[in-house]
Amino acid sequence: MLKPYFKSDDKMFYLLHGDTMKLLSQFEHQFDMVFADPPYFLSNNGLSIQSGKVVSVNKGNWDKSHGFDYINNFNRTWLQLIREKLKDDGTIWISGTYHNIFSVGQILQELGFKILNVITWEKNNPPPNFSCRYFTHSAELIIWARKSEKIPHYYNYELMKQLNGDKQMKDVWKLPAIARWEKSCGKHPTQKPLSVLTRIILASTKPGAWILDPFAGSSTTGIAANLANRRYLGIDLEKEFLEISKNRKLEILDSQVAENYRKKISGFETKNQLKEYLSAEPQPKEKVALGYVRSKDLGKLKKTNTFYFHATDKQGHFIDFPYEINNAKKLIIYSGGRTKPFYLTSYCAEIESIKIKHKSKIEGKENSKTEYYFEVQLKEQFVENNNVNLDIDLKKLIKQYCKENQIKSADYKPILLDEVFVYK
Ligand SMILES: C[S@@+](CC[C@H](N)C(=O)[O-])C[C@H]1O[C@@H](n2cnc3c(N)ncnc32)[C@H](O)[C@@H]1O
Known part of the structure; x- marks a missing residue:
């Protein structure tokens, strides 16, 4: 029997422990949206700079580089499995860098997904490039695709326009890299900021939607989802990361903490804009x-x-x-x-x-x-x-x-x- 590693009392947040490749075929539920931040396969013993110090780029065994065939097979396998887990009108967001994103883009199209946008998330505080031989890596790419060529998807056009000073939201998003307050429950080496996930979730889902993250890490997706009244299932291989995820959820069960976090999320014009927007959204029917x-x-x-x-x-x-x-x-x-x-x-x-x-x-x-x-x-x-x-x-x-x-x-x-x- 498939037993959740953790299930929150409010039944909005579920975690499964194990290999996504094995677990995805063991349940039948279909999701409105998937966000995936798969291994980038960039742990190749290179060096980078963090807080002024030279650090290794290695993230862990799950991120080791194994060559193109391995990366393509890996991406084809999980994307095939995830397609079955998506509702026909559902959409998928996949983040990456040049190490994996071209492989993901090609396989998405092979499998019949329709690519809607490729978002460039421009970090306004990137780490410097210490070799001084090429440009500073200051962006990550996020592909947005829908399951089917023909079936329409949901896009919250009006809100996105509102968040961009009443002009159509562009596919270049200027949002800060992860802030210290987001690491209150421990550190994940590739944790995404809540601001990026909040924009993704509000752009592509309605209240009460089910969101799946097959490479959950510290469950930024789940925290952003629950802060925005959407539901979440996350899967990760590492118990250490599931513990961070669980503690992050337990933290926001306190409504005061949740309210405080909503105010701190970047990408809004005022501190209360997210709260006000969420309270005006229609609630899911009983x-x-x-x-x-x-x-x-x-x-x-x-x-x-x-x-x-x-x-x-x-x-x-x-x-x-x-x-x-x-x-x-x-x-x-x-x-x-x-x-x-x-x-x-x-x-x-x-x-x-x-x-x-x-x-x-x-x-x-x-x-x-x-x-x-x-x-x-x-x-x-x-x-x-x-x-x-x-x-x-x-x-x-x-x-x-x-x-x-x-x-x-x-x-x-x-x-x-x-x-x-x-x-x-
Ligand atoms: C890039 S990180 C995700 C970080 C996440 N977006 C966050 O904000 O914390 C990828 C995660 O996928 C997990 N992972 C790698 N291969 C996996 C697999 N086959 N099944 C489940 N999890 C896997 C790793 O343990 C790692 O935590």
């Missing part, structure tokens, strides 16, 4: 979970305050990671399917909590073909709610839901619908 029960079992519902959804598919992969179903506050039962079309019943209950359980721990499900279940604890037993809209075309809504979430068939799995569809 979801209602639909659960399937055979017609002959409907009568038993009023005697229980526990409900089980399948949590793994036939291959044993989680059908919903990181537990999107946790967003549901209410559970409504639907039935039908074999002898008559799917229909909504009026059985309704408030959800107390949702946990993942193995079949061996659930009475009556020990011999099930499904390995894991979502155990939904209800606040009280099911009641019949007269406001449930029994006339809705459930078949159509389920079909639409499956299409949007790229699920082949929905039976027994949780379906999440907006409240407006379910109530009169």
Whole structure:
């Protein structure tokens, strides 16, 4: 079973420990946006200058140079895997330098992504070039691409324009390199500044969006995402970096610290502009979970305050990671399917909590073909709610839901619908 290394109490921040290449295929969740800062493969024993001192450019074993074929194979493998994790209208941002960015750009196009922009992030405080034989390295490149040539993506044009003095935002961003206050939980050798990630996230996602970082490091992506009310899953090989990530999240669970950080993030005209913008954004709608029960079992519902959804598919992969179903506050039962079309019943209950359980721990499900279940604890037993809209075309809504979430068939799995569809 895929167990998160860390999951925050507010269910906005998840970390997985291990190799992205192996972990990405072990869960089914699809994301609105991916930010990836993959190894640049520049740890070749060269030298640079930091705070006036000559330092090695080596970052760690994960960043060692292994030649072009290795870099291309590495990039092709993770980009192929990540494509499956992106919603059809989703976008991906990949940062790099000349060591890896041309390889990434070519492979993106080979795989059918459409490149939207190549952002030049110009650091206004770069380290000097001590050889004095070429220009100071003062920029990093960030490719922005969408999954599909044809399916439109989201771009927050108005906000970007506003942040650029009411002129269209350019693809050259002048933002400072990492500041000391961003390293309060420890040092990662290639930590990105929150200002860059905040601009990326606000430009390309809506509130509540799910964001994936397959090379999380200290989870700058996750911190920027959560500070902007977006959700995050990060993956890294090194426990040391996951600990920094976890501590950074624990730090911003304190709303005062979070507020303070929002004020310090560069790229805004005033200290309060980010806070004000976020509070004016529409909040994501609450979801209602639909659960399937055979017609002959409907009568038993009023005697229980526990409900089980399948949590793994036939291959044993989680059908919903990181537990999107946790967003549901209410559970409504639907039935039908074999002898008559799917229909909504009026059985309704408030959800107390949702946990993942193995079949061996659930009475009556020990011999099930499904390995894991979502155990939904209800606040009280099911009641019949007269406001449930029994006339809705459930078949159509389920079909639409499956299409949007790229699920082949929905039976027994949780379906999440907006409240407006379910109530009169
Ligand atoms: C360039 S750093 C990311 C830094 C990050 N953007 C930040 O702000 O802290 C790349 C990270 O990828 C991790 N990494 C390298 N190869 C990996 C792999 N195959 N699976 C998971 N993580 C990997 C490294 O441990 C490193 O922390």
